[in-house]
Amino acid sequence: MVKLVVSSILNLALSLVLGQAWALNPISIKGTKFFDSVTQDQFFIKGVAYQPRSLAAGFTDPLSKPADCKRDFPLMKDLGLNTIRVYQVDPSLKHDDCMKALEDAGIYLILDLMVPKHSIVRNNPEYDINIWNNVRSTIDAFEGYSNTLGFFVGNEVTNDNKTTVASGYVKAMLRDTKNYIASTSSRKIPVGYANNDDPDIRLQIQSYFNCGKDEERIDFFGINLYEWCGASTTYNTSGYAERTKDIASYSIPVFLSEFGCNSVTPRTFPEVKSIFGPDMTDNWSGGVVYEWSQEDNNYGLVQVKPDNTISLMPDYTNLKTTLSLLHPTGVKMSAFKETRPISTCPAITPTWEPSEKLAPTPSSAACDCMMSSLNCVASDQAVATTESLGTLLNTVCGMTSCDDISSNGKTGVYGKYSFCSPAQKLSYMYNAYYTNIGKKAAATCNFNGMAKLQVAAKSSDQGCSSAKDTPNLDSKTGMSNAGDQAKSDSFMVALAVLLGVSVLAI
Known part of the structure; x- marks a missing residue:
């Protein structure tokens, strides 16, 4: 109390x-x-x-x-x-x-x-x-x-x-x-x-x-x-x-x-x-x-x-x-003293199907890192036609494996870039086709104008999928949010001293 x-x-x-x-x-x-x-x-x-x-x-x-x-x-x-x-x-x-x-x-x-x-x-x-x-x-x-x-x-x-x-x-x-x-x-x-x-x-x-x-x-x-x-x-x-x-x-x-x-x-x-x-x-x-x-x-x-x-x-x-x-x-x-046990997870059945394994935390850092490793990416025209990105993805996924960008909440299998944006996924797949099937021939990075070549900043996407985002700055205080609980705790202890409250009570 x-x-x-x-x-x-x-x-x-x-x-x-x-x-x-x-x-x-x-x-x-x-x-x-x-x-x-x-x-x-x-x-x-x-x-x-x-x-x-x-x-x-x-x-x-x-x-x-x-x-x-x-x-x-x-x-x-x-x-x-x-x-x-x-x-x-x-x-x-x-x-x-x-x-x-x-x-x-x-x-x-x-x-x-x-x-x-x-x-x-x-x-x-x-x-x-x-x-x-x-x-x-x-x-x-x-x-x-x-x-x-x-x-x-x-x-x-x-x-x-x-x-x-x-x-x-x-x-x-x-x-x-x-x-x-x-x-x-x-x-x-x-x-x-x-x-x-x-x-x-x-x-x-x-x-x-x-x-x-x-x-x-x-x-x-x-x-x-x-x-x-x-x-x-x-x-x-x-x-x-x-x-x-x-x-x-x-x-x-x-x-x-x-x-x-x-x-x-x-x-x-x-x-x-x-x-x-x-x-x-x-x-x-x-x-x-x-x-x-x-x-x-x-x-x-x-x-x-x-x-x-x-x-x-x-x-x-x-x-x-x-x-x-x-x-x-x-x-x-x-x-109020009452405590009740948490619920038991429902069994997986034909009418209740979500996997126990949850989707990974989306990371802009991972997707941006991946994008920097690509030589063939979605063109401005493709990105602008947002409503058609799904159709474009379906087309290229019929030509090469899309496991890296796919997710399945029923089986609990999630590709390493399954959380990237549709435009980034499309770029990744265009690059996969260009590299693996097109043998890096310039003509294979076109897709009727929906793909274009670029100079990759990285030689590969190694390590990209594990890159994590950092929390944003606090919108009210301007302080960095990550790890600031320790700062808050220290400040509260200082306030306790000023208020004459025992630190042991915190």
């Missing part, structure tokens, strides 16, 4: 010295529950999915629009919310203003790390440097905010028993995400997975992401649940009671990462009384209602007008009325 309190005080002092005046206490995990790391109070997620969008405008980052954030977040506070879930952001944009507006409203962020452009595709899964670099950049952009509650490493990636191999690639990304946060962040930011409610694989998914090595297991679990539809449904008839039984022995926090069936409108949210009442608070940590703004799917709590102002919909008023009556308190962190 002393260690927890002292650590929280010193983390706060460290953040102030580094220029991060945290307005909200970071949320931590103990066993199956979330807690405020300073007050030690149990934390229940009262959240909303926040991704205002326009199909005509395409993807927009909602946390890069300060005017919209300052318009929306006070309304969320008035509604009684303390968390938003955001599905995609652009890590290159500025987010300080929106994250400060969130803090001012007392609201935390749970952020999905994959975006459609850089994601593991369930039917043809791969895990490459484009995905991983975007994940790293997103972590860098948001790990410095104290109200970043956690990250989702995936959302319904495997959604039936025909796409289970994709979960192995997600778990590889989970491993890398947790290791990266551990090496770059001054605090532990939890990482979770959001699952759909498919009856054929929901229990396997639940077990799979909570089994194995610590660095390969999620810290929390989300379930997108839409089984409770309308006031005529009850806790027992909705399926909520059954889902509660499913997680009764689970060892980490579980919450509804999406809820709010809209087959009956306007929604009156009768399920909220169970989510934040005696039916569920012993086993669940709250939920995220879907969704904030009215879109084509008709789930909105508010309507964004053409002049960018907001009108409240009946769903907003109904949810506010229901939430205002519910104030779960839970237990204090110091008093």
